[in-house]
Amino acid sequence: MVSRFLTPADMPEIEKLLSQERLSTFMNLTKTRESAIELHQSTMSLGVAISAVSGLIEIGLRNAVCHQMLVEFKITDWLRKPPASLRWGSLEMFSIKKANSNAQRAAYSKLSGPEKSALDAVALPNGNYAKIKHRKLVQKRQSTLHVLEGQVIAQLTMHFWKRLFSQDYEKVLWKRALKRVFPNKSISRANVAEKN
16 A cells, blocks of 8 residues: 555655665565655654653753752852752763853854854964864854853753752752652652663
8 A cells, every 4th residue: 555645656765765675674574665754754753742742841850950049049040050959960061161162052053153253362362363263263252152041052952851860869859849840749759860
């Protein structure tokens, strides 16, 4: 059976596009080229749907964590300027630094050419433009940009948020703030860390 979106004439081109190796897995399940292509497309659609749901879960978790951190510590920018009671581990420090850099890169990409050049006075106060490679100049320009906490938060991966529920942060984060993200009292930090 051929999809209403595909014709028998489309099959050789699609098979070439997907590759025989990729299609062979689906052929083993379906036995026909047309069904294999249909199954491939359905699998791709399912992947997109799952990705959308997991993205929403990540955003919800991230926002709930951020809210609880703000309520508990009563400071903004708790990521880059944590309270004295919170000491980031090396993995988290690296993630925050990388997220900050990615947020600066994203902000820089939205600037016009003249706006980018205007950053040179701060990025290279000594004016050594001729001696620096373009890539390094761009990095120096980007590093001068101040990005908001929300821009940094948006750049952090799910791995970062998962790490906040690790045993490393049980006393300072879970017991003080993050357990309130989960109103069900029977859920432990270990449950969240394992399933997150």
